[in-house]
Amino acid sequence: MTSTTQQPTASELFAQALRYENRADPYPYFAQLCRRPVVPEENGTWLVSGYHEISQLLRDPRVSADRLRQEQQPIRKSLLMEDAPRHDQLRHQVTEQFVPRIMGLRDHIDDLVTGLLDAHTSRRPGQLDVVGDLAYPLPVTLICELLGVPREDEPVFGSIARRLTRGLDPVETQTEDELRELHEARDELVHYLEGLIADRQAAPADDLLSGLMFGQGSDAPMDPIDLRVTLALLLIAGHETTVNLIANGTLALLRHPDLLARLRAEPDLVTPLVEEVLRYDPPVQMSGRSTLADIDLAGTTIPKGSRVRLLLAAGNRDPRRFSDPDRFLPDRPDNAHLGFGGGIHYCIGATLARTEAQIALTALARRLASPGLVADPPPYRENAILRGPDRLMVSFDRLTPEPRSV
Numbered sequence: 001m002t003s004t005t006q007q008p009t010a011s012e013l014f015a016q017a018l019r020y021e022n023r024a025d026p027y028p029y030f031a032q033l034c035r036r037p038v039v040p041e042e043n044g045t046w047l048v049s050g051y052h053e054i055s056q057l058l059r060d061p062r063v064s065a066d067r068l069r070q071e072q073q074p075i076r077k078s079l080l081m082e083d084a085p086r087h088d089q090l091r092h093q094v095t096e097q098f099v100p101r102i103m104g105l106r107d108h109i110d111d112l113v114t115g116l117l118d119a120h121t122s123r124r125p126g127q128l129d130v131v132g133d134l135a136y137p138l139p140v141t142l143i144c145e146l147l148g149v150p151r152e153d154e155p156v157f158g159s160i161a162r163r164l165t166r167g168l169d170p171v172e173t174q175t176e177d178e179l180r181e182l183h184e185a186r187d188e189l190v191h192y193l194e195g196l197i198a199d200r201q202a203a204p205a206d207d208l209l210s211g212l213m214f215g216q217g218s219d220a221p222m223d224p225i226d227l228r229v230t231l232a233l234l235l236i237a238g239h240e241t242t243v244n245l246i247a248n249g250t251l252a253l254l255r256h257p258d259l260l261a262r263l264r265a266e267p268d269l270v271t272p273l274v275e276e277v278l279r280y281d282p283p284v285q286m287s288g289r290s291t292l293a294d295i296d297l298a299g300t301t302i303p304k305g306s307r308v309r310l311l312l313a314a315g316n317r318d319p320r321r322f323s324d325p326d327r328f329l330p331d332r333p334d335n336a337h338l339g340f341g342g343g344i345h346y347c348i349g350a351t352l353a354r355t356e357a358q359i360a361l362t363a364l365a366r367r368l369a370s371p372g373l374v375a376d377p378p379p380y381r382e383n384a385i386l387r388g389p390d391r392l393m394v395s396f397d398r399l400t401p402e403p404r405s406v
């Protein structure tokens with residue numbers, strides 16, 4: 001129902017942005033929301049869609065990362081939903097293990113990309129599903145290797161991750177079947193991770209799981225519940241985000257043949273290009289918070305105890321921050337987008353995700369002759385928050401062999 005002035009309400013615009021029918025292009029609704037950068041929904045949740053307002057809230061200690069309602073509270077929260085000082089302690093333990101393990105991975109990622117392209121294009125010459133054949137298996141292989149999850153368990157875990165991440169979407173967009181699947185997936189995940197932890201307890205290895213479990217340097221061993229929750233967070237982040245960055249980047253390149261040609265001639269373009277994908281079509285479209293105090297923002301007051309949705313995808317196209325926001329322009333200066341969030345919860349996997357996307361997009365540009373989209377827009381996944389294509393079929397004339405692959 002629209003209001004008497006015929007202006008859609010914030011709730012109506014947000015509902016439109018979430019509708020599956022608008023999944024390929026929710027941005028016109030975000031643009032309308034962005035004109036009212038801080039606005040309450042009828043249900044009391046606040047929608048924040050201005051770039052500066054989102055940035056401010058991401059850094060405000062009066063804003064909690066715990067966005068769950070009381071009745072949804074798990075036994076133990078992951079660092080993503082914890083506040084300082086507990087957040088900082090957990091994050092420190094994870095980064096101590098994570099950062100050294102991702103350094104020097106570039107050649108290995110290159111080899112994985114070469115292998116994936118070679119394998120799939122020889123099986124189905126002339127067509128490639130960029131999601132199923134490259135963008136999904138690449139980050140999944142890497143995160144499983146880093147954490148120490150056996151690669152052969154991936155199908156079991158992939159199915160759990162897919163059902164769980166649908167649970168991140170606003171509850172009103174989910175069917176009863178999906179909600180039931182969510183509970184089943186949670187139980188399966190706990191069961192799976194308990195088995196994995198028990199195996200590693202019996203036989204430690206040189207992986208992140210063992211590092212967290214037994215502690216290292218100044219860090220004490222992580223307790224078993226934190227370990228389970230942290231593993232789940234990393235595994236899900238590794239499964240369900242970078243896939244969208246690579247797929248959205250491929251879409252942008254194939255929709256802008258001039259940029260594809262430029263990337264072939266100027267490989268360094270890939271760095272700003274991936275940043276522009278993170279701004280223009282971000283794999284994580286929004287996040288949530290709750291307020292611990294009354295907060296004055298953009299001429300209004302968000303009352304203490306409110307739930308807040310930070311619409312990162314809207315802030316990334318805020319015309320008050322980015323000129324010509326609806327154009328894909330890798331050369332734009334000062335592209336400090338919100339794609340990886342900001343403040344103390346800034347994405348831990350940002351460097352890994354950027355490297356994977358840069359290598360994958362460079363390889364696609366270099367190796368596929370005359371690539372084209374088979375369907376534009378492609379079919380999208382159901383998820384509204386972790387948003388991206390379900391399949392991305394690309395046709396091409398031939399695959400140029402890599403020196404290493406012949």
Ligand code: HEM
Binds near residue numbers: 287
């Ligand atoms: C393109 C890929 C990715 C995108 C767009 C992305 C995006 C984000 C965003 C927006 C946040 C902040 C959420 C908030 O403030 O509420 C975040 C946090 C986080 N991300 Fe990522 N992420 C990506 C890949 C990864 C990967 C590959 C990993 C790890 C394997 C990862 C691990 C994390 C963790 C652990 C946090 C929580 C950090 C904290 O709370 O301190 N992410 N990510």
